[in-house]
Amino acid sequence: xxxxxxxxxxxxxxxxxxxxxxxxYAVHIFHEALRTGKYKCYLQKDTRMPMIYLPDCLRATVExxxxxxxxxxxxTYNISAISFTPEELAAALCNxxxxxxxxxxxxxxQAIGR
Numbered sequence: 001x002x003x004x005x006x007x008x009x010x011x012x013x014x015x016x017x018x019x020x021x022x023x024x025y026a027v028h029i030f031h032e033a034l035r036t037g038k039y040k041c042y043l044q045k046d047t048r049m050p051m052i053y054l055p056d057c058l059r060a061t062v063e064x065x066x067x068x069x070x071x072x073x074x075x076t077y078n079i080s081a082i083s084f085t086p087e088e089l090a091a092a093l094c095n096x097x098x099x100x101x102x103x104x105x106x107x108x109x110q111a112i113g114r
Contacts, residue, residue: 033097
């Protein structure tokens, strides 16, 4: 039997509105920075979380499904992409919105992000 499975990090997309998940801050910060110039993050500034951009997630899925079975050494794969902290993302965003005001107020999602 040929079965394949994949475990993905938080999937983020510019085309989907944030729904309150732990990695959603990485999209929501852009909306709020442009709209108000402020963002209150629900994670600590140094919380590093793995994420993957939706098109990369889809590409990885297709590549795994299309791979010849004899080329696979495992049946379950951890797909990885990028990891960054809210502080790192805010610093990069400040290159475009220099007056961005960041506030950190961790909530229950912080326990997931540890």
